[in-house]
Amino acid sequence: MHRTSIFFIILVLIITSMVFITLGLSQKTPADKTALIKKGEYLVTISGCNDCHTPKVFTPEGPVPDMKKLLSGHPANAKLPAVDKSQIGPGKWVLFSEDLTAAVGPWGMSFSANLTPDDQTGIGLWTEEVFIKALRSGKHMGAGRPILPPMPWFNLVNASDEDLKAIFAYLKSLPPIKNPVPAPIPPDELGK
Ligand code: HEC
16 A cells, blocks of 8 residues: 555544544543532532422421422422511511421512422523522522522532532432422512
């Protein structure tokens, strides 16, 4: 064979293998992905996201997260007691529903978001960038209205990209639960 053709074939082989090596390195292997999800589960559990984002079952030992509704937010069909508005306002009380998924205070009434990957009612259509921006900026989806109390987004402002990506990967790995959480109610629409 001609020397230039041999040289050409070797060059093509080198370039192809370099392309495959680069592609291989940039793609996370399933083992990496599982480790990221595990880390996210750990971070979500120890940082108390379930306190507000998971409905509870009431046991003799007290309320515990309802694993069948894990991180699906305030149940859309929950019946909440009437609010005594005279107790609410600046310098007055902040009240929680018994499962801690709804809270009322000077900001009105807020309901914990559905963090499962359901497309319509959860974070199914969210990108990692939107998720990180929301938690760093305190704005709904990173650009909308302010995220209301008692969501402690400011605790996560200094969380590393790596940790927030792990949390997001874990949330995206959950079974999607359809639960249309109500919009917040402003203070002047709270009833009597
Ligand atoms: C003390 C209660 C509480 C805790 C703890 C809590 N959240 Fe929330 N979270 C809320 C409430 C209430 C909302 C809805 C706020 C609103 O409607 O503005 C919310 C909203 C969110 C949203 C939606 C933000 C948006 O853009 O609309 C995300 C994402 C979120 N929480 C993630 C988390 C994560 C992750 C954790 C754990 C690190 C966590 N939350 C812990 C109460 C809480």
